[in-house]
Amino acid sequence: xxxxxxxxxxxxxxxxxxxxxxxxxxxxxxxxxxxxxxxxxxxxxxxxxxxxxxxxxxxxxxxxxxxxxxxxxxxxxxxxxxxxxxxxxxxxxxxxxxxxxxxxxxxxxxxxxxxxxxxxxxxxxxxxxxxxxxxxxxxxxxxxxxxxxxxxxxxxxxxxxxxxxxxxxxxxxxxxxxxxxxxxxxxxxxxxxxxxxxxxxxxxxxxxxxxxxxxxxxxxxxxxxxxxxxxxxxxxxxxxxxxxxxxxxxxxxxxxxxxxxxxxxxxxxxxxxxxxxxxxxxxxxxxxxxxxxxxxxxxxxxxxxxxxxxxxxxxxxxxxxxxxxxxxxxxxxxxxxxxxxxxxxxxxxxxxxxxxxxxxxxxxxxxxxxxxxxxxxxxxxxxxxxxxxxxxxxxxxxxxxxxxxxxxxxxxxxxxxxxxxxxxxxxxxxxxxxxxxxxxxxxxxxxxxxxxxxxxxxxxxxxxxxxxxx
Amino acid sequence: xxxxxxxxxxxxxxxxxxxxxxxxxxxxxxxxxxxxxxxxxxxxxxxxxxxxxxxxxxxxxxxxxxxxxxxxxxxxxxxxxxxxxxxxxxxxxxxxxxxxxxx
Numbered sequence: 001x002x003x004x005x006x007x008x009x010x011x012x013x014x015x016x017x018x019x020x021x022x023x024x025x026x027x028x029x030x031x032x033x034x035x036x037x038x039x040x041x042x043x044x045x046x047x048x049x050x051x052x053x054x055x056x057x058x059x060x061x062x063x064x065x066x067x068x069x070x071x072x073x074x075x076x077x078x079x080x081x082x083x084x085x086x087x088x089x090x091x092x093x094x095x096x097x098x099x100x101x102x103x104x105x106x107x108x109x110x111x112x113x114x115x116x117x118x119x120x121x122x123x124x125x126x127x128x129x130x131x132x133x134x135x136x137x138x139x140x141x142x143x144x145x146x147x148x149x150x151x152x153x154x155x156x157x158x159x160x161x162x163x164x165x166x167x168x169x170x171x172x173x174x175x176x177x178x179x180x181x182x183x184x185x186x187x188x189x190x191x192x193x194x195x196x197x198x199x200x201x202x203x204x205x206x207x208x209x210x211x212x213x214x215x216x217x218x219x220x221x222x223x224x225x226x227x228x229x230x231x232x233x234x235x236x237x238x239x240x241x242x243x244x245x246x247x248x249x250x251x252x253x254x255x256x257x258x259x260x261x262x263x264x265x266x267x268x269x270x271x272x273x274x275x276x277x278x279x280x281x282x283x284x285x286x287x288x289x290x291x292x293x294x295x296x297x298x299x300x301x302x303x304x305x306x307x308x309x310x311x312x313x314x315x316x317x318x319x320x321x322x323x324x325x326x327x328x329x330x331x332x333x334x335x336x337x338x339x340x341x342x343x344x345x346x347x348x349x350x351x352x353x354x355x356x357x358x359x360x361x362x363x364x365x366x367x368x369x370x371x372x373x374x375x376x377x378x379x380x381x382x383x384x385x386x387x388x389x390x391x392x393x394x395x396x397x398x399x400x401x402x403x404x405x406x407x408x409x410x411x412x413x414x415x416x417x418x419x420x421x422x423x424x425x426x427x428x429x430x431x432x433x434x435x436x437x438x439x440x441x442x443x444x445x446x447x448x449x450x451x452x453x454x455x456x457x458x459x460x461x462x463x464x465x466x467x468x469x470x
Numbered sequence: 471x472x473x474x475x476x477x478x479x480x481x482x483x484x485x486x487x488x489x490x491x492x493x494x495x496x497x498x499x500x501x502x503x504x505x506x507x508x509x510x511x512x513x514x515x516x517x518x519x520x521x522x523x524x525x526x527x528x529x530x531x532x533x534x535x536x537x538x539x540x541x542x543x544x545x546x547x548x549x550x551x552x553x554x555x556x557x558x559x560x561x562x563x564x565x566x567x568x569x570x571x572x573x
Contacts, residue, residue, distance in 0.1 A: 029563070032558045079548035375499045
């Protein structure tokens with residue numbers, strides 16, 4: 001290793017330190033932004049050092065430079081545009097898209113490395129095995145993330161798409177990965193093995209994500225994030241670059257941890273989410289039998305009185321709030337109540353929204369101070385002291401039936417909304433949540449149902465409360 | 471290219487997983503989306519790999535693959551960091567006063 005190459009690798013080490021520090025500072029909202037800046041500067045320096053390394057080694061052709069610079073500029077412009085324009089409700093799609101491009105780039109690196117090798121047949125398993133793994137994981141992530149983004153965006157049906165033989169295919173395809181990987185390791189110069197592996201992996205990404213229902217997206221995105229990290233680490237093995245291994249595995253562990261947290265919050269195993277089942281719509285909603293239970297319907301004025309005379313109010317926002325883009329109306333209503341001396345807080349279930357922590361971002365966008373955002377374990381003991389719990393577009397995560405055995409959501413950790421002194425639910429209809437079961441909370445005598453769209457309902461409430469306190 | 475021996479590479483691999491788990495398990499749920507988006511930008515390091523393959527390419531197919539990899543990688547890095555910053559900017563303790571909130 002010559003001096004320049006040595007120096008560049010010290011720079012990579014410094015960049016790796018920046019990534020770890022950056023992620024570490026993410027553990028508090030006050031330091032998180034600085035953490036991101038540190039991580040970004042590490043990245044910038046690493047990229048600059050790579051330019052130096054490439055120029056110094058001198059093997060790059062003029063066309064190579066052209067490719068490098070133009071590709072970089074086009075990508076940077078696209079990334080910048082997407083990042084500036086995206087709505088906060090669309091964050092999950094964007095993260096999914098970045099997973100796709102990251103995984104795709106990692107897979108292309110392995111493909112190109114195998115194609116450009118001087119003597120591909122002589123490549124040992126040291127390169128071809130991580131290369132094959134990189135291709136498999138990267139290509140699965142690429143097509144899987146695109147489908148996930150499509151589902152979130154509504155381009156691809158959010159409902160689980162199940163076709164005959166899909167399950168069989170999802171068993172057969174991984175088996176062909178093993179076969180393809182072995183083939184490629186044994187004969188790294190076989191183009192059939194290389195392209196075959198790419199094709200099978202791309203197909204599997206599609207068939208893996210299509211049958212997964214919209215409600216399971218937080219798990220899927222976290223899982224694909226972990227996959228991307230692993231693919232990048234494998235690219236690091238192929239290229240002999242520790243920087244890629246370190247960064248890739250940091251991402252992979254974060255994705256892994258979030259996947260587990262999300263799956264736990266739904267009381268399901270990761271395998272169960274991927275294989276499908278609950279929330280996928282392929283099990284018929286449990287027949288409830290008997291006459292429809294009585295619910296108490298309330299008006300905006302009724303609710304406004306309750307809120308204005310309460311001393312503690314807990315808001316329980318769910319995906320319905322995000323879907324209606326009503327986070328600003330909720331933020332305004334909360335501010336009005338706070339100014340009036342009411343103590344407000346927000347109870348956030350871990351899977352509220354479409355990706356881990358999504359609801360917090362939406363509320364932050366509506367200027368809700370983060371100390372008011374409370375996690376499930378923190379807020380549950382506070383429900384008995386709450387005068388009013390206002391549920392907006394959340395369903396299954398508030399259903400007390402989860403505490404009883406023998407139903408689709410048994411054992412799922414829920415928000416103890418039913419323990420509040422009174423409950424108001426803003427909901428468009430008596431429709432079911434993803435689990436397809438009745439919510440006992442709605443028929444509880446202390447619950448009032450305010451049937452309306454979240455955005456419209458919250459505006460009406462704000463106006464009505466305004467008249468009382470104004 | 472420097473030849474990294476397998477044992478060193480695997481050591482780095484394993485230690486990175488442990489560091490990642492240690493650092494990330496402390497992040498509160500409030501910040502899970504920015505964390506995910508931030509770690510998303512970290513895997514944009516793949517752009518370095520794309521630059522290295524662009525340097526080695528000498529066929530049309532090689533150039534095309536390297537170009538696509540560059541576009542993907544650069545999009546990942548730039549977009550990831552910018553959107554994470556945009557999100558984190560919104561996390562404030564007290565939006566309507568300048569006092570420092572909580573200790």
